[in-house]
Amino acid sequence: AMLSFLGRGRGGSGGGAVVEAAEAPIPSPDYLIRDHGGSDEKNSGKTSDGAADAAAGGSSPSVSLANGGALEVVAVATLAGHSDRVWCAAWEPHGRALATCSSDKTVRLWAPSAAAGGAWVTVAELDSVHSRTVRSVAWSPCGRLLATASFDGSTAVWVSEGGEWECAAVVEGHENEVKGCAWSPSGTLLATCGRDKSVWIWELQPGNDFECVAVLNGHTQDVKQVTWHPTEDVLLSVSYDNTIKVWEEDPGGDDWSCAQTVTAAEGGHSSTVWSVGFEPSGLRRAVTCSDDRTIATWTATGMQGMELSAAAKFPCGHDRAVLSVSWGKCGLIAAAGADNSVRVYGAAGDAAAGWHEVGTVAAAHYDDVNCVAWHPTQHDLLASCSDDGSVKVWSVRARVADAHAEAHGGGRDTP
Amino acid sequence: GCAAPAKTRQQQKQPHDPCPTMGDLAGIDDAFAAALNLEESHIDEGWSDGLKEGEALGLVDGREVGFAKGFEVGQELGFYAGCHAVWATCARDDPECFSVRARKAIVGFGQMLTSFPMNDPLNEEILETLNTVRGKFKTVVALLGMHHEYNPQETKLSLNF
Numbered sequence: 001a002m003l004s005f006l007g008r009g010r011g012g013s014g015g016g017a018v019v020e021a022a023e024a025p026i027p028s029p030d031y032l033i034r035d036h037g038g039s040d041e042k043n044s045g046k047t048s049d050g051a052a053d054a055a056a057g058g059s060s061p062s063v064s065l066a067n068g069g070a071l072e073v074v075a076v077a078t079l080a081g082h083s084d085r086v087w088c089a090a091w092e093p094h095g096r097a098l099a100t101c102s103s104d105k106t107v108r109l110w111a112p113s114a115a116a117g118g119a120w121v122t123v124a125e126l127d128s129v130h131s132r133t134v135r136s137v138a139w140s141p142c143g144r145l146l147a148t149a150s151f152d153g154s155t156a157v158w159v160s161e162g163g164e165w166e167c168a169a170v171v172e173g174h175e176n177e178v179k180g181c182a183w184s185p186s187g188t189l190l191a192t193c194g195r196d197k198s199v200w201i202w203e204l205q206p207g208n209d210f211e212c213v214a215v216l217n218g219h220t221q222d223v224k225q226v227t228w229h230p231t232e233d234v235l236l237s238v239s240y241d242n243t244i245k246v247w248e249e250d251p252g253g254d255d256w257s258c259a260q261t262v263t264a265a266e267g268g269h270s271s272t273v274w275s276v277g278f279e280p281s282g283l284r285r286a287v288t289c290s291d292d293r294t295i296a297t298w299t300a301t302g303m304q305g306m307e308l309s310a311a312a313k314f315p316c317g318h319d320r321a322v323l324s325v326s327w328g329k330c331g332l333i334a335a336a337g338a339d340n341s342v343r344v345y346g347a348a349g350d351a352a353a354g355w356h357e358v359g360t361v362a363a364a365h366y367d368d369v370n371c372v373a374w375h376p377t378q379h380d381l382l383a384s385c386s387d388d389g390s391v392k393v394w395s396v397r398a399r400v401a402d403a404h405a406e407a408h409g410g411g412r413d414t415p
Numbered sequence: 416g417c418a419a420p421a422k423t424r425q426q427q428k429q430p431h432d433p434c435p436t437m438g439d440l441a442g443i444d445d446a447f448a449a450a451l452n453l454e455e456s457h458i459d460e461g462w463s464d465g466l467k468e469g470e471a472l473g474l475v476d477g478r479e480v481g482f483a484k485g486f487e488v489g490q491e492l493g494f495y496a497g498c499h500a501v502w503a504t505c506a507r508d509d510p511e512c513f514s515v516r517a518r519k520a521i522v523g524f525g526q527m528l529t530s531f532p533m534n535d536p537l538n539e540e541i542l543e544t545l546n547t548v549r550g551k552f553k554t555v556v557a558l559l560g561m562h563h564e565y566n567p568q569e570t571k572l573s574l575n576f
Contacts, residue, residue: 173557175564198550211516212557217546254523257547 071359077120079391086385095377101134136180141187149178168208180225193223214256234306238273267310275324289322314355328374336369517558
């Protein structure tokens with residue numbers, strides 16, 4: 001069906017919003033035979049992957065709990081619309097919308113619509129700019145700008161003027177596929193990373209122009225993701241070269257350089273590190289996930305600059321890569337699995353004592369889950385997106401049975 | 416007095432062995448030793464021959480590779496120095512043609528080139544430093560609104576070392 005949108009690509013203007021059913025029919029496995037194009041992003045051959053088995057179909061994903069799990073992960077909405085695999089999902093900083101990007105070269109913004117009785121609809125489609133897969137999407141801290149990183153080597157920055165989205169700038173420089181983008185806490189710096197092993201930092205100028213601040217070489221392989229410290233202008237990058245790098249501005253203020261490299265020897269990972277994120281509360285911890293089937297937490301300390309020290313590392317609970325991690329305000333860590341699962345981990349009491357799985361959706365999607373992201377204000381909401389072309393919103397909460405039992409004065413002990 | 420002669424290992428092991436053939440057996444072993452160790456001695460000879468040959472060849476190979484790699488690094492740095500010379504001249508003659516950040520970056524780029532350890536081939540950080548220089552080059556290029564990748568193939572000379 002033809003859809004008209006509130007926002008379009010360069011210079012376009014859209015019509016009215018269109019309501020889409022939130023509970024769309026389960027996408028057929030057509031995507032399996034579609035030509036995805038792009039570089040061989042996930043088939044590294046570094047750790048045994050096996051063929052990705054499409055999970056058996058079902059009307060709603062079964063909720064299963066790992067040993068000692070106390071939470072259930074319940075699907076709230078399935079967002080269908082992208083026509084190819086969805087790589088990244090990012091919540092607008094005030095929680096007003098969810099942005100997703102896809103190999104279909106577009107970015108979609110979703111939000112629940114009162115007019116549609118609370119169902120999730122596409123409120124904007126950003127297209128006609130990127131000529132290849134859009135791999136990553138990031139909101140500026142104020143929520144006014146949206147950066148989109150693409151395999152076409154460019155990173156576009158979109159602005160919403162009165163509800164209409166326009167492409168305000170395109171920064172180029174990477175020699176090939178851009179894999180990640182992220183805004184600094186002040187919103188003035190935009191970092192990008194890519195297959196050319198480099199990390200670029202751009203500064204936002206008046207008029208939505210960008211000036212190149214630094215081109216950082218150091219990684220010896222494809223850089224998968226970049227993320228900024230929540231309050232300092234310190235940048236983290238993770239790579240196919242198995243390391244995590246910390247980048248800081250030199251005291252003189254003219255150059256940026258690598259302040260720290262974390263390898264397996266320092267408690268890091270033994271295979272591709274796919275994702276890195278910070279704890280949103282004041283404790284200042286970070287989390288990474290890897291092809292090596294583990295998730296690691298770090299303390300990010302230091303008054304003069306920031307240094308990562310290993311805190312905990314735990315197995316993800318399955319034998320596929322962990323493609324994305326997100327630390328929620330609820331204190332839980334969510335992980336996207338190449339085994340089609342969405343898993344939630346919690347630490348009982350003292351964090352170092354041990355993280356364990358507290359909630360699982362074994363068959364959250366029909367294919368690799370590429371990204372998970374906690375809602376910034378509704379602490380129980382979690383978004384996931386997958387190679388199967390769909391995006392899902394989940395609610396992570398105490399199991400109804402336990403809540404019921406507790407309300408009636410009984411119930412089992414919770415771990 | 417006189418010091419007792421050192422005992423042979425055999426004598427030390429079996430100080431009270433009255434067997435008269437012990438000494439004879441030792442003699443027989445010596446006779447066979449050369450024949451039994453023939454393979455070993457050939458291996459040893461071959462090894463030391465190979466080592467000498469390898470050293471000589473390695474020196475030649477290494478010199479070739481060193482020259483080639485050194486030339487590559489020098490060529491790239493020379494290219495950057497040429498670019499910097501032009502940019503610095505432009506910035507000096509008409510400061511307003513570049514943004515403040517671009518001017519600063521050009522100066523910083525020049526400093527990097529000047530301080531590059533070109534005459535210290537055993538410096539282990541050379542390639543890392545070169546990577547930093549490359550990054551700075553790309554930064555300046557981006558600040559000047561251009562898009563250029565250093566590609567030595569473009570500047571193929573007719574000279575062949």
